[in-house]
Amino acid sequence: MKLDEFVKEALIQIAGGVHSAQESLSDSTAKINPYTYGTAKGLTVEGGKELQYVNFDVAVTVVEGTEVGGGLTVLGLGAKGSITDTSSSVSRIKFQVPFSLPNKE
Numbered sequence: 001m002k003l004d005e006f007v008k009e010a011l012i013q014i015a016g017g018v019h020s021a022q023e024s025l026s027d028s029t030a031k032i033n034p035y036t037y038g039t040a041k042g043l044t045v046e047g048g049k050e051l052q053y054v055n056f057d058v059a060v061t062v063v064e065g066t067e068v069g070g071g072l073t074v075l076g077l078g079a080k081g082s083i084t085d086t087s088s089s090v091s092r093i094k095f096q097v098p099f100s101l102p103n104k105e
Contacts (some may be wrong), residue, residue: 002010003060004022006058007047007056007097010098012053014099014101015099015102018026018032018033018101019102022102033052033102033103034103048104049100051098052099052100052101053097053099054096055093055095055096056093056094057093057094058093059090059092060089060093061092062087062089067105
């Protein structure tokens, strides 16, 4: 899986999971990422909503060969088919993505 696809799918699934949990608990007094009032302590978006952070720490491989196209892929997700005459390197990438999770009022 390409790194951009991995990051995209992870963020979509996090937001979807938060939203699903909010809906599942709509009849409960428990609140997941509730809308709050007051002064935020971190980065905010318009309206004062505080941002969360999604931290990524991924191992990626760069593979170059005669039978496969080069590219940056997330390590450990596997590949199909044979690869011959290749060279690869593994690197770690750490980064944060500011994220405005869905709020439940």
